[in-house]
Amino acid sequence: MSQLEVKAGSTVILYGPASATLINGKASILDHQLKPRKRVVVKSWRSRPIYVEEDSVIECVHGEGGGFEVLDIDTIPTEWRQVVKELDSWRGLIAVYGGVDSGKTSLATLIANNLVKLYGVSAYIDLDLGQSNICPPTTIGYVKLKRTVPDVSALRMDCGEVVGYTSPTPLVEEHVKRAKKIVCKLRDEGVEAYVADLDGWVSGGQAIKHKLMLFKVLRPRLILSIGGLPSELRDLCENIGSDVRELPPPPRIRKRELSARRRLRSMAYSRFLRNSALRRIPISWAMVEDLMGIKDVQEISSRIMKLVSAYIEENDLIVDSKGLKALEEISKKGIGVLSYLYDLEDSFSGIGLLMAFNPDKNYLKIYTPFKHQVKRIVIGSILLSSDGEELYTIPPNML
Secondary structure, eight states, X not given: OEEEEEOTTOEEEEESSEEEEEEEEEEEETTEEOOTTOEEEEOTTOEEEEEEEEEEEEEEEEOTTOEEEEEXXXXXXXXXXHHHHTGGGOXXXXXXXXXXXXXXXXXXXXXXXXXXXXXXXXXXXXXXXXXXXXXXXXXXXXXXXSSOOSOGGGSOOSEEEEOOSSSSGGGHHHHHHHHHHHHHHHXXXXXXXXXXXXXXXXXXXXXXXXXXXXXXHHOOSEEEEESOOOHHHHHHHHHHTOEEEEEOOOSOOOOOOHHHHHHHHHHHHHHHHXXXXXXEEOGGGSEEEETTOOOOHHHHHHHHHHHHHHHHHHTTOOOSOOTHHHHHHHHTTTEEEEEEEEOTTOXXXXXXXXXXXXXXXXXXXEEESOOSOOSEEEEEEEEEETTSOEEEEOOGGGO
């Protein structure tokens, strides 16, 4: 535990796992004012900047792999601050564009917090399938904010849509379609201003094509690009009337290795599987389909078997059973097929692990925290352990 005396105008950067408590003074995280004696937690592989507005005393604690540093500057770039001053010029959607580990989520959080101050309510839209903040990986969604927050990853989605893969690469059209549905819902609900944290897929022709499709359907009022915006996207913005601001990244960014990103994703899966129990549901009681919209039970069975068999073969596992029985065999080790549950209003309500699928006896077993009546179950294409580890995946359009 360290108690820091920090001068006004400085920034304490917390590297998780860590926590900080403002003992006295005045400080903020991304324009969220810290309350004295209230602890702020930063999760593993994440970081948060505490900007000290008045001379302050801050108590910091960190775990293994975490830490902190004190810089004598405001790490939020002046260009970001200028955009905040102009926010009342843009109502509607503000999109944050940038690559992996570019500071997108920090910028989106800063914007969301200031929209709350302007309008009393705003919304944060999470369109990143692989590094989701507010919804399970492979899904997108939004959460409404009625007060500022230091970290959006502590929130849960109010509304979500299933895409079904950790990258939009094999499902570009589905990702765009679901994103449009989310934004249209917010518009219908009368939210005046909201910010979208886009995915970090920005390199290559296919990535540009994907963003062109996104911008065409979402029609953001303002695009905040961390780094340069490709000329094709800039030309489109002029045609659809979107303003563009190219902004620098913050001076300190925690770059994450691929293994750290996988671990973050595992933690996210685990979070949304917390308090799960095994449910046995008659197949005839719910609509069952896969991510490609296939509803034929025998075809779904075949696809499940293909996924499970490929996993067993690739890992040289010895499994006594074959076919769908093999799924029940590996489920004894806490492994299942990532699946998605919908409530009676047909709204996506949570994830689960499919542990058994038996059309002959008219039942399936699913490990899920969702306890209410299920209208629809969508079976995915990722084998997941009960602690959130991705074990095997096949793009749903290749099953």
